[in-house]
Amino acid sequence: MITPESPDRQYSTRLRTALILTGSGTGGAYHAGVLRALHEAGIRVDLVAGRGIGALGAVFTAVDGGPRLWEETGIWRSPSARRYYGAKPALRAAGWALAAAAAILAIPLALLALSVVAALVGLLLTLVGLDGPGAQVSAWYSGWMTRLFAPAVLPTLIPRLALLALLVAAGIAAAGAFAGRRAKRRAHHGFAARLLGGPFSTAALLDRSTSELWTLIRGAAPAAAAPPVELARRYLEVLAENLGQPGFRELIITAHDLDARRDLVFALLAGAHRSHYFTRPGPAHAIRQVEAFDLTGAARDHGVDALAAALALPVACEPHLARFAPEGPWRGETHRLCDRPGALLRLLEEVAAAGAEQIIIAAPVAPPAGPHELTAGRADLRGAAAEALATFETAALRDVVEHAAGRFAGLFVIRPLHNPLGPLDFGGTYDGRSDRTHTPAELVDRGYEDAYRLFIEPIVAGAERGETGRPHAAPGIT
Numbered sequence: 001m002i003t004p005e006s007p008d009r010q011y012s013t014r015l016r017t018a019l020i021l022t023g024s025g026t027g028g029a030y031h032a033g034v035l036r037a038l039h040e041a042g043i044r045v046d047l048v049a050g051r052g053i054g055a056l057g058a059v060f061t062a063v064d065g066g067p068r069l070w071e072e073t074g075i076w077r078s079p080s081a082r083r084y085y086g087a088k089p090a091l092r093a094a095g096w097a098l099a100a101a102a103a104i105l106a107i108p109l110a111l112l113a114l115s116v117v118a119a120l121v122g123l124l125l126t127l128v129g130l131d132g133p134g135a136q137v138s139a140w141y142s143g144w145m146t147r148l149f150a151p152a153v154l155p156t157l158i159p160r161l162a163l164l165a166l167l168v169a170a171g172i173a174a175a176g177a178f179a180g181r182r183a184k185r186r187a188h189h190g191f192a193a194r195l196l197g198g199p200f201s202t203a204a205l206l207d208r209s210t211s212e213l214w215t216l217i218r219g220a221a222p223a224a225a226a227p228p229v230e231l232a233r234r235y236l237e238v239l240a241e242n243l244g245q246p247g248f249r250e251l252i253i254t255a256h257d258l259d260a261r262r263d264l265v266f267a268l269l270a271g272a273h274r275s276h277y278f279t280r281p282g283p284a285h286a287i288r289q290v291e292a293f294d295l296t297g298a299a300r301d302h303g304v305d306a307l308a309a310a311l312a313l314p315v316a317c318e319p320h321l322a323r324f325a326p327e328g329p330w331r332g333e334t335h336r337l338c339d340r341p342g343a344l345l346r347l348l349e350e351v352a353a354a355g356a357e358q359i360i361i362a363a364p365v366a367p368p369a370g371p372h373e374l375t376a377g378r379a380d381l382r383g384a385a386a387e388a389l390a391t392f393e394t395a396a397l398r399d400v401v402e403h404a405a406g407r408f409a410g411l412f413v414i415r416p417l418h419n420p421l422g423p424l425d426f427g428g429t430y431d432g433r434s435d436r437t438h439t440p441a442e443l444v445d446r447g448y449e450d451a452y453r454l455f456i457e458p459i460v461a462g463a464e465r466g467e468t469g470r471p472h473a474a475p476g477i478t
Contacts, residue, residue: 011358011459015409018047018356019061019249021054022344022397024313024389025085025423027364028053029076029440032069033447034362034414039066041456045360047269049252049351052339052393053423054362055310056209059303062268063239064247065216070444075208077441084205084426085317090175091199097169104162108154115145198318199381200424202311210304232303236268236295243270251295252354254347255309256340258319260290260330263346264337266306268295273355280353290329298325309337316385316424341392344400358410360455364443365394366419375432378422386422414454416446 019038021031035057038045050058060069068074075081086092122138148154214225217238226234242248252267269277278294293299295306305322312320319336326332351359378387397413404411420431420438428439 010462011410011412013044015357016046016355017044017358017360018049018351018354019045020344020347020351020359020361021048021050021057021061022052022347022361023054023364023393023423024052024339024341025386026053026421026425026440026443027423028056028069029081029421029443030364030416030419030447030450031057031362032066032074032076033444033449034451035061035066035447036070036444037448037451037456038360041452041460043360043456043460045249047250047252047351047354047356049254049347050310051254051343051347052310052313052341055253055255055307056205058251058253059209059213059235059307060216062249062251063216063235063242065213068212068216070448075205075212076444078208080204080208081440082427084208085200085202085313085424086204087199088201088318089203094169097165101162101165101169104158104165107158108149111145111148111154115141198316200313200316202308202313202317202320206308206311209307228304229301232301232305236300236303239268240296243268250354252347252350253306253310254340254343254350255306255320255337256314256343258336258338259333260335262287262291263340263343264306264309265292265346265350266295266299266302267292267350267354269354277354293328298328301325305337310339312338313385313389313423314338314340341389342396344393344396345403348400348404352407357408358412359404359408360412360414361397361400362414362447362451363393363397364416364419364421364447365390365397366416368394368398382424383422386424389423390419412455412459414447414451416450419443419446 021034023031031054045061048058048061050056056075057066057069060066069076071077087095118141119138122135122141125133126135210228210231211225213235214231217234239248239251243250250267250269250273252265252269255264255266256262257264267277274294274296278288278292280288293302293306295303302322302324305320308320309322312318317338319338321334322337323334324330324332348359378384397415401411401413418433420433421429421440421443426440428437430437
């Protein structure tokens, strides 16, 4: 079937096609399923662009590395996916230390509760006529409690152990706060803000992604893992040298600069489109220079920076610190970069400037709700943040579809009818509508099925039938 976002004109393999991946967190699993379906169907894509978690899919797809996203041991099906966007290590360790302190302080209460149970057991034994065993149980437990609560035992040990656990928690928190301060960038906020600000970490996902990228581009050579700058250079060299070859595509990634208060665009384009893309006039020529970065030029060291910035959720994660080249427009400054959920419209404008004639958008967000579709809000921090992100992205997708009407030869949207997973539900979540738990691995399969159901079978196959003289598939509305 054809969605309401699909155009009247049919899909054509002769047009310059851009694939836009948009979403946050677990949405990358949905992208992986869509990419697998497009790969199997042999869909031609000239340019792949991404924002948020879509940048991850774009980076791998550009160098024909999509299978590392959807394979059983890949990024989105691996059991390690549960650790993506986990709490910051210092915050998690301090939390465990505080939990240990609470558990230590609860020991006397637990023993008192056991004394009540022992007294009840002794009473029951007495009531059934077992006076001897009942008295023995009561006497044994009373003696044991007397020894434990002697001045030199629990009354002395419990406060000391609890204090030790609290000191460990404070030490871990202090180490994490000052480690997060980073000497290369000053920040005007206090100790608590450095500890609690941005409670979730992108480290696990970024480490896994860069490790997979290095394995992909190094080939069979048993080389040690490269630092981020070297990895970025090697990756971009491979991509630039192979543009035009099967499986290799041009690349655009967007991120938001909190310091400059503007979106940044990192792009690697073929020569035919590159010169116009980076020199085209904007509201002012200087503005284009500070926003658009050519990954084949001075910005070649920022490939990993672009990915890390796109993965950093606003507020929920610490911004990624990127130091620009001294010869660039920012003169060696260090800026705070993160994702912007509403940047899909900017990304659409960028792919249009790169010469895209028809667009495929893969988004993990369900259509807007109607009457009698209310759901209970989530009160936990992870769930509340995920719920807000999902609603922002749904609204952004609607605005993009409205804005792009009539501007392209084709605009095709692949999205789920229902997605119970929030952007931060990497461990899965219970869905009341289906009365079961859904996981990111299942979201990979859903993206695969949706790509066939909404795009490949009705649109691509319909266009092929039309080109061979057969009737086009009748459009429908989902």
